[in-house]
Amino acid sequence: MKAYALIVAGGTGTRFGADRPKQYLPLGDGEVLSFSYAAFSACEEISGIVIVAQDIWHNHVRALCDKCGSEKLLCIAQAGDDRRASVRNGLHIFEQLGLGKDSVVLVHDAARPFLTKEVIMENIASASEFGACCTVVPATDTPIVSADGKTIDQMPPRSTMYMSQTPQSFSMELLIRAHDTVPTDAPDVTDDCSLVRAIGHSVRLVMGTQQLFKITRAQDMIMAQNILEDYYG
Numbered sequence: 001m002k003a004y005a006l007i008v009a010g011g012t013g014t015r016f017g018a019d020r021p022k023q024y025l026p027l028g029d030g031e032v033l034s035f036s037y038a039a040f041s042a043c044e045e046i047s048g049i050v051i052v053a054q055d056i057w058h059n060h061v062r063a064l065c066d067k068c069g070s071e072k073l074l075c076i077a078q079a080g081d082d083r084r085a086s087v088r089n090g091l092h093i094f095e096q097l098g099l100g101k102d103s104v105v106l107v108h109d110a111a112r113p114f115l116t117k118e119v120i121m122e123n124i125a126s127a128s129e130f131g132a133c134c135t136v137v138p139a140t141d142t143p144i145v146s147a148d149g150k151t152i153d154q155m156p157p158r159s160t161m162y163m164s165q166t167p168q169s170f171s172m173e174l175l176i177r178a179h180d181t182v183p184t185d186a187p188d189v190t191d192d193c194s195l196v197r198a199i200g201h202s203v204r205l206v207m208g209t210q211q212l213f214k215i216t217r218a219q220d221m222i223m224a225q226n227i228l229e230d231y232y233g
Helices: 032-042 055-068 083-096 117-130 172-181 192-198 218-232
Strands: 002-009 046-053 073-078 103-109 132-138 162-171 204-207
Touching (some): 002 032, 002 083, 002 117, 032 055, 032 117, 046 055, 083 172, 103 117, 103 172, 117 162, 117 204, 132 192, 162 172, 162 192
Parallel strands (some): 002 046, 132 204
Antiparallel strands (some): 103 162, 132 162
16 A cells, blocks of 8 residues: 655744744754655655645745655646645645545645654554554643633543654545545544544554644744754754
């Protein structure tokens, strides 16, 4: 079963406050997006990569990929109005290329640069065997549930809690069916795993790493630079 990567880089970066989306901020010798693209490219088991991006960034993304020296880029797809629409646009490319059957797809956030080969391989193996998996790390703080934001309603045992990361990986056919079946206004559908669960398919857990965090705030770039120096320097 072949495996493909779908990197979601469609964010506009309005919440980050920089002059460009966070996935294009400088990091090391490249940019944030460069790292996940390079990680997928270096993995022999990944047969091809689709990147979803705003159209004004397509030439920039293509130049970044060319700099990596990989020929695994299949297409740059147009970003949608939200993440779900962006992922569906990327899946549509695989369908157009005739790659939607008998394959798995690893959906990854471009703003999570420190993706390892071990995590990629675990995702491929789990998605191939079980149809769907989500990369996670155990929760390190005790979670609190509060309906009104003022008082505690529940304190679930930390031992049962995990924090979701990406890749989230699936049988290509399963993920396409979930996107096409679940209504866009369905409640509690926040990502691809919740879409797949909404059509009755279970999702396995794959262990990620603490370094695989998502860059969402300016201080996260400082953390990313530190990780780059400590682990990649």
